[in-house]
Amino acid sequence: MSEKKTKVAVNGYGVIGKRVADAVVAQPDMELVGVADVVNDYRMKTAAIRGLPIYAALPEKAAGMREAGLSIAGDLDDLLAQSTVIVDCTPKGIGAKNLERYTKAGVKSIFQGGESHTLTGHSFVAQANYESAIGRDSTRVVSCNTTSTVRTLVALRSAGLLKKARGVLIRRATDPWESDHSGIMNTVVPEPHIPSHQGPDAQTVIPDLEVVTIAAKASHTQTHNHYWIVELSRTVEKEEILDAFRAAPRIAFIRMSDGIVALNSTIELMKDLGRPRGDMWEVALWADVLTVNGNEAYYTYQVYNEAIVVPENVDAIRALSGVVSDAHESIRITDTALGMRREFLIQDAPGDKK
């Protein structure tokens, strides 16, 4: 079956790129052709130790990479020549410059949420609009916060429950590995504009979603934390809301009663579960905090920004390449390969068997 595997390249081996690379390797129907980057520090050296073929994204960087002891398999053109789909995980703004090159090489391309919707004209969340991406030349996987917003609100909408949603997004300030002038300390920094960009960004996927987001950065480095006030289309019982989330993919329940009482206990849980890099691809929603008050629901969840978009990138590969035409089938393959869960702490949870 090897000859049927989709040949995938990753350009940009950073926070997202290295995780997409791992996820591609884990898929039964994909082959990671190689990863391209420009740096020669610990990130690429660990890629080498892990045995990944390394390409120089810029020819002028190849010498420095070789001097640092990296074995360079070729340049970006060499990588493109072998690939069917490339996942561009370069820093914000760089991707936009790469699109034309990918197109010329006849390689389909996936961009991240840092790029604008207009770059590809299509923004992607698997459960919301997989079908519309089938056969396209390119798409953009929306950012972590937007992905979680679409996953949860589409769950409520699919159950006929959503009227309008107002979210307060307390973002992590920088990534946990950053040490050079990127953090905030002992403060909260509100976004100066309301609505923040995440609400409109969700509308690039679902144009008529009635959503407003307010965002701020807080003084922690791991995972965003959302608080939602949702007006429902009718008065419901709490269990109906939970069922709506259960019926949707990539939302998993955590509970205060299990000692998962804060963002960092969820992170410890991921380590305890043996997740690679401690990653959490699911939206982790506190089932026992969710409250229904007449026709309003209030809930909070956690978004592991370093990993949550990884499964969407994997699905986007299948959609663009056209090898799987059904969203549910692609989601099933992706989630099984990664070992995703519906309940983090219940053994053999029904959701996990699907």
Next chain:
Amino acid sequence: MSEKKTKVAVNGYGVIGKRVADAVVAQPDMELVGVADVVNDYRMKTAAIRGLPIYAALPEKAAGMREAGLSIAGDLDDLLAQSTVIVDCTPKGIGAKNLERYTKAGVKSIFQGGESHTLTGHSFVAQANYESAIGRDSTRVVSCNTTSTVRTLVALRSAGLLKKARGVLIRRATDPWESDHSGIMNTVVPEPHIPSHQGPDAQTVIPDLEVVTIAAKASHTQTHNHYWIVELSRTVEKEEILDAFRAAPRIAFIRMSDGIVALNSTIELMKDLGRPRGDMWEVALWADVLTVNGNEAYYTYQVYNEAIVVPENVDAIRALSGVVSDAHESIRITDTALGMRREFLIQDAPGDKK
């Protein structure tokens, strides 16, 4: 006029107590009789250096306090014997045990938000219910978050604009001076129950307030930060909302455009304004972040938890003692004495002239 000054004692010289003591000293119509506490560390030593009469709140603590070099003027009974009103700023739960003693001594008493509403049967926010406290034997000044909630929502309600309010309260995790096992690190800790207690607590002041609060602790030590989604009684212009806040006391505007872009820049501003201890007694509301969307308003403000209830404590002294029968008059005296502002960064702002 000295003989007419209300004689005030403060029991508990901690975060709130020391600030109430300073504020009482600053009032033209009050005299600080003394402060009582049980510790002999730097807090009381600075009280001594500042020249405040110190009393031992517990007789068995007097010896230790004297050994530490503190001059002890007497015990709590001695302090009560000289006082008309005592402000109890002892740790949560201790105040409840003190009420009977104050009553027996014929001294009117004010408690803080850590005590329950039922202790005194009256919860106090000056602009909302000053009159109902006049002549009472005791009241309870609600906590920092509740005080700010009442101040702002009463402002909207008084302008006939408030239908319902939903707030997400991102609290500071511990006070900035705490160093012994009281903090959280690199995380956010959501309250396990929705609504959090602040909404119902505001209803102890305004029973029919339509408010729900959701709360969490974030990894910073200074000031709480509220995000509000308010359904208005009608569609309004933004300026109407600002005017409603301008018409109410103890709400002051800050602006992103002035470089006040985060909780910590506001704190720096208080230092730059020469505030004692860097205190901010006002709700600091970002005028240029506030957004109106049809019949909804979204806004964020900052609550300096160490100081915001200080003016309410001062007003409560006047209400209980009955020396000032008009809320606005008491608020005017308090705010003038403290040097409170309506606009932090506009010279001779109209609000400041009142």
Next chain:
Amino acid sequence: MSEKKTKVAVNGYGVIGKRVADAVVAQPDMELVGVADVVNDYRMKTAAIRGLPIYAALPEKAAGMREAGLSIAGDLDDLLAQSTVIVDCTPKGIGAKNLERYTKAGVKSIFQGGESHTLTGHSFVAQANYESAIGRDSTRVVSCNTTSTVRTLVALRSAGLLKKARGVLIRRATDPWESDHSGIMNTVVPEPHIPSHQGPDAQTVIPDLEVVTIAAKASHTQTHNHYWIVELSRTVEKEEILDAFRAAPRIAFIRMSDGIVALNSTIELMKDLGRPRGDMWEVALWADVLTVNGNEAYYTYQVYNEAIVVPENVDAIRALSGVVSDAHESIRITDTALGMRREFLIQDAPGDKK
């Protein structure tokens, strides 16, 4: 060969216990009989999901654990009945109460650095005094900071280079998963006494070590960071010092020049290397920061407090059970099983081949 495996129990499935359990499972000559604890939260639920046999450390806790859905294999006596060695990873002070019970059951026991040296009369660091533990009934693996101190100073001493050592230890304030009142925020808390306990604690392993430590807690949660000023027995070249560290086990080099510029970049590196839980068992010493100035050496390293004592616990199992009589052989088996490195970022580093 299964019948020859040493049967090992772990009591206390917390930060250290869960890692010791994982490491025992990874050893070719050991069998993990089960883990005992008293809680029924996410920690034990993940142990169950991972398939570990779970025992109730206290009989009265068994019911609650079963109610939470945990399958309980028995109580502590049942666990002891199947074990040759038990590793006690219970909270500080609890271990001391367990020793007699272990002894009565004829099970050899290993305690952690939170217990006092006098409990077992023997404190253990594999490379320093493995032989003296062979056949003993019990020992104590010293704490994370002490373990790193002994590893590095014994390395210098073995090379004949150590005269005296002065260390400043900047500790992490609490573990990364803690969220309930255990942290410090935006401060540094110096230990009130100099020397701090780590220097004398190292002398429980090497009595004549000339070492003084000064310690403080800083506002981060992951890894301790040591700064050493070492007076050498003679003037040396920097390379001699590096060679001394290379010749010793469980010290691995990191370099600023590889982008490993701070504690958190090392942690990211462990994730990139695919380490379980992101663990680092080695002392990570900055090879390119180390400086020699005449007969003084200055260097800094990083101690992953959650994991560094794990290999020592594994070696202690072999020493007590007596199945391996040579320290180097035990260290070799342990380190190979865990995949430890001498150079984190050099492929096929000579040290790794040993």
Next chain:
Amino acid sequence: MSEKKTKVAVNGYGVIGKRVADAVVAQPDMELVGVADVVNDYRMKTAAIRGLPIYAALPEKAAGMREAGLSIAGDLDDLLAQSTVIVDCTPKGIGAKNLERYTKAGVKSIFQGGESHTLTGHSFVAQANYESAIGRDSTRVVSCNTTSTVRTLVALRSAGLLKKARGVLIRRATDPWESDHSGIMNTVVPEPHIPSHQGPDAQTVIPDLEVVTIAAKASHTQTHNHYWIVELSRTVEKEEILDAFRAAPRIAFIRMSDGIVALNSTIELMKDLGRPRGDMWEVALWADVLTVNGNEAYYTYQVYNEAIVVPENVDAIRALSGVVSDAHESIRITDTALGMRREFLIQDAPGDKK
């Protein structure tokens, strides 16, 4: 006596500039002519509210400043025309460009530690080398860490006790008001080079000082924290060391036994003492942590980086202008005007009476 006051200008109204301005205003023999800057945000608006004459440091910034409502008294030339001494507190590197302009205007100038020693050829710490600055055209006040190092080591040296000193400097990562990408989070960042620059920088003041410094940034925003290992010229009693510090200016004692147990409790103490902006100009040295071990002394102190160099700037004004020829006399005037203390928590401490 007004006509005798030295006319002082401050260029750069930031962290240091605004404090130097306040300190100049507090001196009996100085007059603050005005402050110059280029921004129009809250910093300058508070300067205006405080009534300081404001000048545009760059002509092209004047319009924007006026538009923001600031009353601009003139440009930098206008300010220089009225000044005898200017204190340059502009960001690192800008000062170097200003020197020639100051010289041309015939105004003596003082620079901060961010500029290099070679800019003026003279680096200044009042108690160490005041006399050598008398009548010079310019000098450079060394940075906060270097100032504290010189103050304490000169104290020991003057008492004939200092042989060599090794310090580990745990720096704050960014200033408490910074919110835009300047912080580090949940980590420690060691300086990549040993010795760090502070040791050599101290030698620009005292060339033969035997000192090596090792530095790192930790995850807090307020005050640097030094740990020193000092080899003494002979075996001494602890009290001799304390006396040496007592005999030197601008070192004040704090004690763990008073509850001053961490960096942040000292900061609270400054607020409690009523210090403007909560400033601490003294080196705060823990008297009860200091330990003597044979001919070695170990101690730790705290450096309030935002304020510690302010008194040195004031003294430098007197030295350059030549109005006071004796270092002790200048130090006495400065310290009395600021209200500096030798013992923070002892009333009428002998040191305070001087």
